[in-house]
Amino acid sequence: MTSRQNVHIEGDRRTGKTSLVLEVCARLRNITLLHVDFMLVKNIDDMRGRLVDGLSKVSLHAGVFERLVKALAHLRPTVSVNPATGEPTLSVAPAGDARPDGKSLVELLEFTRAGFSGKRPVIFFDEFQDVLKIPNAKTLLAILRSSIQNHHDCVYIYSGSSRSDMDSVFRDPDSPFFKSAIPVPVGTIERKDFVPFLIGKFKQGGRTASVDIINALLDMVSDNPGDSQELCNCLWETTENDATLVSADIENALSLIFAREFKYFEQVIDSATPIQKKCLHGIAALDGVGVYSNRFFELTGVHNPGTITKAIKRLQDNRIVHSSGKKLVFASPFLKLWLLRNPHF
Ligand SMILES: Nc1ncnc2c1ncn2[C@@H]1O[C@H](COP(=O)(O)OP(=O)(O)O)[C@@H](O)[C@H]1O
Ligand SMILES: [Mg+2]
Structure with missing residues (x-):
């Protein structure tokens, strides 16, 4: 500059x-x-x-x-x-x-x-x-x-x-x-830097976070810095001083995020057609790959590749998912995590 x-x-x-x-x-x-x-x-x-x-x-x-x-x-x-x-x-x-x-x-x-x-x-x-x-x-x-x-x-x-x-x-x-x-x-932050950084931050506030817990947390948000920050923030808010963080704490933190973002999830679901909804669940379940695989057909009950292509195009146009390399990625990883926990929606 x-x-x-x-x-x-x-x-x-x-x-x-x-x-x-x-x-x-x-x-x-x-x-x-x-x-x-x-x-x-x-x-x-x-x-x-x-x-x-x-x-x-x-x-x-x-x-x-x-x-x-x-x-x-x-x-x-x-x-x-x-x-x-x-x-x-x-x-x-x-x-x-x-x-x-x-x-x-x-x-x-x-x-x-x-x-x-x-x-x-x-x-x-x-x-x-x-x-x-x-x-x-x-x-x-x-x-x-x-x-x-x-x-x-x-x-x-x-x-x-x-x-x-x-x-x-x-x-x-x-x-x-x-x-x-x-x-x-500008991309993700490398784990060799990010994991010790986050562990150190939790430690400063009296929480003990293991490498495994932090790795699990970063896996959930695909290392996105902003989403990691949001999840860590909720993890902080939902745990006490002196706590040793466990998987259940991450689930609690996620519940808080889900509650905050529910309006967005609802809007996505309400504006999607039944086929688009099935595809959303399928994409979440297969983590954005293999949308023309038998597994995807089974999971969604949608068997026509043309129908799938059309539904995914609409989801992309509405910026709910986008392609990154060969993968379809949710704009919000929290939507993906919420769909996985709420298959009936
Ligand atoms: N290096 C970083 N480490 C951790 N969190 C960050 C970092 N840079 C940004 N953030 C946080 O991530 C979120 C998204 O950042 P933002 O700059 O709005 O992203 P973008 O403009 O790429 O969409 C913000 O809440 C911000 O505070
Ligand atoms: Mg920006």
């Missing part, structure tokens, strides 16, 4: 991409970070709203809020006060009938570049793959790219949790962003 090289952070959800960028930026001094989260962004208006929101926060911090309001006068900005923080926030009217194009986005990026020049602006587009889903995404990406490539005084960081989508942006020769940023992979 200090060499002004644009980067794209690759890694599955909850591997720590956002945390990494925020932590690095917090440590580097004299940086102005504009963090824009594009998760589930719907259209260009929505993108623009999120950029304005990020800009509003960073401008306030840098004491250039009024300049921002003036610069965006043509977008009919509204200033309101956030009741929680008492700070002013800025929003702009949707473009409405005016055919939205990428111009207003480019203007906002220009404002960031010019307004914070000399303050080392870092523009962080988080969950960038969701931009691909908006109408006219291809044209928009081309417009953005042609503007960004002239921003030599800004660093752009793109992060996204969908590897295939991020690949189509940065690794496809037909994409305007092809090779425009250096890939930085």
Whole structure:
């Protein structure tokens, strides 16, 4: 980043991409970070709203809020006060009938570049793959790219949790962003480091955790750092000081997670067709492999490969599962663990 090289952070959800960028930026001094989260962004208006929101926060911090309001006068900005923080926030009217194009986005990026020049602006587009889903995404990406490539005084960081989508942006020769940023992979933490680290943390709080217990816990969440953290946190909350942790404690901790996430599970189940539900149970039982095997047919009662393909495609489109290598992986490992314990749902 200090060499002004644009980067794209690759890694599955909850591997720590956002945390990494925020932590690095917090440590580097004299940086102005504009963090824009594009998760589930719907259209260009929505993108623009999120950029304005990020800009509003960073401008306030840098004491250039009024300049921002003036610069965006043509977008009919509204200033309101956030009741929680008492700070002013800025929003702009949707473009409405005016055919939205990428111009207003480019203007906002220009404002960031010019307004914070000399303050080392870092523009962080988080969950960038969701931009691909908006109408006219291809044209928009081309417009953005042609503007960004002239921003030599800004660093752009793109992060996204969908590897295939991020690949189509940065690794496809037909994409305007092809090779425009250096890939930085963020993955799981190696067990040789993570296991002693976690044992040490539990010990500090008076809990004794064996290597086996920690390994079992990490197996459950496939070593995902964010999910490990959540499970460890619940394990902490559900055990007493001086406890020696056993398997039943992990089950208790899981029950707490299930209770917290039940709304999500219910939503997944309610929105799935009966065949999709059977496939979900089958995928959970076979840990994401062999979905055309006899075992899968037996488990699910679905025998037609075409039907299975269609159901899985829908589950992928709805981001309930995704493929990772040859395996189908649940977006939430806790959903998988819950399905295994609740076959009747
Ligand atoms: N190195 C790490 N070790 C343990 N937990 C981490 C680490 N990095 C992030 N986390 C935790 O994991 C969760 C997900 O991190 P986040 O940065 O939001 O992931 P991502 O942006 O990849 O989806 C957060 O709760 C965060 O506190
Ligand atoms: Mg993130």
